[in-house]
Amino acid sequence: MVLPEGFVLPPWYLLVPLLAVLGGVVALLWALDPPVTDRTVLALTPWMMFGATLHVLHRFGAYPDSIEVLFATPTVYLITATGAGLVWVLSIFIYTGGLQPTIERVLGTVGTGFFVVFTMFAILQSLESGTFEPFWSVIAVVAAGIATAIAWLVLGLWFTDVAAVTATTGVLVIFGHALDAVSTAIGYDVLNAGEEVPLSALILNAGSALPTAEFIGAGWLFVVVKVALVMGILGLFREFVEDAPRQARLLLAFIAAVGFGPGIHNVILFAVA
Structure with missing residues (x-):
């Protein structure tokens, strides 16, 4: 599937x-x-x-x-x-x-x-x-913000040109996918929610097989993999943004949407379900 x-x-x-x-x-x-x-x-x-x-x-x-x-x-x-x-x-x-x-x-x-x-x-x-409970939604947003700050700090210190060129768009791409990853991890580890995307489920299952799963859950691996992946994508986009900023930023907006959509969906669903 x-x-x-x-x-x-x-x-x-x-x-x-x-x-x-x-x-x-x-x-x-x-x-x-x-x-x-x-x-x-x-x-x-x-x-x-x-x-x-x-x-x-x-x-x-x-x-x-x-x-x-x-x-x-x-x-x-x-x-x-x-x-x-x-x-x-x-x-x-x-x-x-x-x-x-x-x-x-x-x-x-x-x-x-x-x-x-x-x-x-x-x-x-x-x-x-009577089903409104925003606690885990707030935790997801805060944790995603922390993950984004760490990722952007890494880019700023070791890949300064990537951070400088992608700028605010780069931050939004990372935050959107960090929110998706963190909310998915919370749903999987804390709320016993299933994962609908096969590739994501594969990574979560791999995290469950690690010795650390008993202590910190399986979702952390998904967060690390997804944030690292989008950081790599931003690195690949550096020259594209410099050479064709309009087309590159539109494509990066689409990439951000792929993260923001599921991430916000999870956050709202946690609060209202």
Whole structure:
């Protein structure tokens, strides 16, 4: 099994129009050719988190049966990307019209608003059912922040050029994947949650086979492997960011989303389930 558990595509009559709209948005953004900087990647981060929230609500059966498949993996992220792209296009026109000083302000503000509103909806549902417990969610975020700080310190001291070139985008990539790794480790070691991604499950099983598993659990190996992997990816991107910063930062934003999506999903799920 290669694909994660729960991976399902919607029927063609829903998937084809979605892909057509997404393709149109991508083509329009390509034509507008907006700048892509660290601020752009930062403004896209709430959208990554918003997609995770939509998927959590899917797990709770919050959507009508006719469209609930659109909010399963991976289609929920296609929908989120379409929404983010449309708001990005709107932000460009608002900026061009002189109504806002930057493109990123509108893009980031709208994404943050959507994320907060839908997350609060999930939390309110959890409060009503008496299942709200944020302790392990807070621990995951704090631990991921510590892991990110250590990783960035290593990059800054021994691979200074990588840290300098990737800058804020690099921090976001590391934090997104550290959050995914730490939350997965907590779910596996503390909350007895299963792992849906086969490769991740393989690493966790390897950690369980180590003598240290009895004392500090199995998840630490997953955290170390994943953080080390993204640090290596940032190293490979150094010249790419220097030579083609726009394309490189967009690709790094996608890599960050691969971490932020599952990470935020786990954090919210821990709190509301």
